[in-house]
Amino acid sequence: MAVNRILKLNSRDRETLVNSTLLSQLSVGTLAQMLEITAIASYEPRDVLFREGEPAENFYCVLSGYVRLYKLSKEGREADIEVYGPGDIIGASAVFTQDRYFANAQVSERATLARFDIHKVADLAAEEADLASALIGILSQHLQTALECSANDRLHTAPQRVAHYILQNCDGGGSNTSFRLPYQKSLLAGKLGLAPEALSRAFSMLREFGVSVRGRIIQIEDVDALRNVCADR
Amino acid sequence: MAVNRILKLNSRDRETLVNSTLLSQLSVGTLAQMLEITAIASYEPRDVLFREGEPAENFYCVLSGYVRLYKLSKEGREADIEVYGPGDIIGASAVFTQDRYFANAQVSERATLARFDIHKVADLAAEEADLASALIGILSQHLQTALECSANDRLHTAPQRVAHYILQNCDGGGSNTSFRLPYQKSLLAGKLGLAPEALSRAFSMLREFGVSVRGRIIQIEDVDALRNVCADR
DNA sequence: CGGTAGATTGAGCCCAATCAATACCGGTGG
DNA sequence: CCACCGGTATTGATTGGGCTCAATCTACCG
Numbered sequence: 044m045a046v047n048r049i050l051k052l053n054s055r056d057r058e059t060l061v062n063s064t065l066l067s068q069l070s071v072g073t074l075a076q077m078l079e080i081t082a083i084a085s086y087e088p089r090d091v092l093f094r095e096g097e098p099a100e101n102f103y104c105v106l107s108g109y110v111r112l113y114k115l116s117k118e119g120r121e122a123d124i125e126v127y128g129p130g131d132i133i134g135a136s137a138v139f140t141q142d143r144y145f146a147n148a149q150v151s152e153r154a155t156l157a158r159f160d161i162h163k164v165a166d167l168a169a170e171e172a173d174l175a176s177a178l179i180g181i182l183s184q185h186l187q188t189a190l191e192c193s194a195n196d197r198l199h200t201a202p203q204r205v206a207h208y209i210l211q212n213c214d215g216g217g218s219n220t221s222f223r224l225p226y227q228k229s230l231l232a233g234k235l236g237l238a239p240e241a242l243s244r245a246f247s248m249l250r251e252f253g254v255s256v257r258g259r260i261i262q263i264e265d266v267d268a269l270r271n272v273c274a275d276r
Numbered sequence: 277m278a279v280n281r282i283l284k285l286n287s288r289d290r291e292t293l294v295n296s297t298l299l300s301q302l303s304v305g306t307l308a309q310m311l312e313i314t315a316i317a318s319y320e321p322r323d324v325l326f327r328e329g330e331p332a333e334n335f336y337c338v339l340s341g342y343v344r345l346y347k348l349s350k351e352g353r354e355a356d357i358e359v360y361g362p363g364d365i366i367g368a369s370a371v372f373t374q375d376r377y378f379a380n381a382q383v384s385e386r387a388t389l390a391r392f393d394i395h396k397v398a399d400l401a402a403e404e405a406d407l408a409s410a411l412i413g414i415l416s417q418h419l420q421t422a423l424e425c426s427a428n429d430r431l432h433t434a435p436q437r438v439a440h441y442i443l444q445n446c447d448g449g450g451s452n453t454s455f456r457l458p459y460q461k462s463l464l465a466g467k468l469g470l471a472p473e474a475l476s477r478a479f480s481m482l483r484e485f486g487v488s489v490r491g492r493i494i495q496i497e498d499v500d501a502l503r504n505v506c507a508d509r
Numbered sequence: 510c511g512g513t514a515g516a517t518t519g520a521g522c523c524c525a526a527t528c529a530a531t532a533c534c535g536g537t538g539g
Numbered sequence: 540c541c542a543c544c545g546g547t548a549t550t551g552a553t554t555g556g557g558c559t560c561a562a563t564c565t566a567c568c569g
Contacts, residue, residue, distance in 0.1 A: 112423075113427075114423075114424075114427035114431070116431040116432065117506065117507040118507065120431060122426075122427045122430035122431045124423045124426055124427055125423070136415075136416035136419050136420060138412075139409070139412045139413055139416045140413070140416050140417075140420075145420050145423070145424070146423065146427075169405060169409075172402060172405070172408070175405070175408045175409075175412065176372070176402075176408075178412060179371075179372045179408065179411060179412055179415060180372055180373070182369075182412060182415035182416060182419055183369035183372045183373050183415060184373075185419055186369050186415055186418055186419045186422060187369060187373075187378050189419060189422035189423050189426060190345075190347075190357045190358070190378070190379065190422050191347075191378070192426055193355075193357055193422060193425055193426050193429065193469075194346075194347035194355045194357055194379075196426065196429055196430070196469075197355035197429070197469050198347070198349040198353060198355045199349065200523095200524070200525085201524080201525070227547075227548095228547080228548070229547070229548085236426075236429075236430050237525080237526095238525075238526055238527080239547085239548070239549090240525085240526080240527085240548090240549075240550085241524090241525055241526075242548095243548065243549050243550075244525085244549090244550085246549095247549085247550090258533095258534080273350065274350040274351065433556070433557090434556075434557070460515075460516095461515080461516070462515070462516085470557080470558095471557070471558055471559080472515085472516070472517090473516090473517075473518085473557085473558075473559085474556090474557055474558075475516095476516065476517050476518080477517090477518085477557085479517095480517085480518090491565095491566085
């Protein structure tokens with residue numbers, strides 16, 4: 044598994060890494076130490092980073108591409124838990140628990156990742172308080188996101204969840220705005236806890252609220268109208 | 277709100293506090309410092325500890341009783357996120373983010389709680405590495421639980437979730453075993469992401485798999501049969 | 510003995526999963 | 540440049556799980 048190539052860190056990836064949610068919080072000293080123990084590698088779609096139950100050895104920072112975290116049911120169906128993109132940290136909780144991975148992680152688009160040995164990082168975190176702080180920050184953030192997501196699932200219908208996602212991703216923007224989905228719709232569907240068909244239907248339902256979808260481009264006519272969708276329907 | 281009485285720490289509560297997921301990880305020195313800044317108070321059912329969006333000031337350790345964490349939809353419907361019992365920590369993520377609460381917390385049964393000022397704890401954590409470690413541990417644990425819960429919702433039907441809950445709570449036990457629900461069924465329903473009616477129906481469906489429910493007592497005839505429910509139905 | 514809150518049961522409905530078929534898109538190779 | 544192909548997306552028909560509403564039942568307390 045994971046037949047990946049080891050790489051040198053190019054300047055764009057380096058920038059992403061240094062600005063990631065974890066490394067951007069560090070002092071120059073700690074940052075340098077982290078960079079020293081970083082291994083960079085590229086992955087092909089469908090590569091598996093780790094599987095549930097395996098002893099945890101590494102955690103990752105996404106430099107480019109996307110990785111999805113998911114769990115399997117006993118019958119083999121899978122449920123996506125989270126999708127990570129550039130700058131995101133995967134498996135940070137393993138740094139402390141130092142136990143086993145509790146989910147599966149798979150690359151969805153060609154990706155470049157930075158890999159860290161959790162034991163080395165744990166040792167470093169014991170010495171450098173800023174690293175420990177940064178890790179707590181990541182975990183707090185992820186925890187909040189996860190709980191948010193649970194509540195979202197339980198409270199909102201498919202069109203509401205999609206509307207919410209769109210609003211989060213068209214960053215402000217005037218009344219008429221648009222953006223490009225960073226990944227496949229099937230991946231988005233999983234992230235939102237939907238079957239791909241349900242996502243399609245949600246999009247077409249949102250057409251009457253001024254949302255048009257062509258390929259990966261999402262156009263929003265009236266942002267305020269969308270906000271109401273979240274409340275009403 | 278929260279018209280609660282300030283109390284002295286009695287010996288049973290003290291034991292619970294010292295054995296809690298947070299304090300049990302600390303050195304004697306740090307433990308003593310934490311105990312110094314602890315305020316103990318008792319709460320009545322329906323008391324609200326905090327609301328979503330309020331500036332975060334405290335986090336809590338449950339000494340007795342139960343507290344549910346939930347979010348509200350814009351129409352006012354509520355979705356439970358988590359239920360905390362004796363020894364559990366509530367709002368730990370606020371220690372680091374030091375921002376606002378991201379959910380609501382309400383007491384469900386008469387409860388005694390230990391309250392900590394997040395700023396004091398944050399300061400202490402900056403000095404004492406064992407406290408920082410313990411906080412990371414709590415967060416990792418909570419994160420795992422939350423993600424587990426999301427996946428559970430998406431993968432399993434109501435009877436499966438209930439079977440899973442029962443199995444987790446009849447700790448080993450021979451083929452024929454029983455236990456008592458620690459709180460109301462409506463609270464359990466919320467925790468499992470179900471309407472109370474759905475929980476009822478799940479219980480009656482599980483009757484044919486050897487589960488009998490009388491009041492809060494759950495009797496399981498055949499633990500292995502239950503394990504299969506999780507996979508099949 | 511009423512009273513109240515929780516739990517159960519039934520009926521109807523709605524949302525989203527599933528299955529199946531078709532349309533679309535992006536690449537590859539002629 | 541176009542024809543083809545495989546993976547992705549859409550659309551339709553059906554099913555089923557769980558929510559909602561409403562009525563009954565139970566248990567606990569005054």
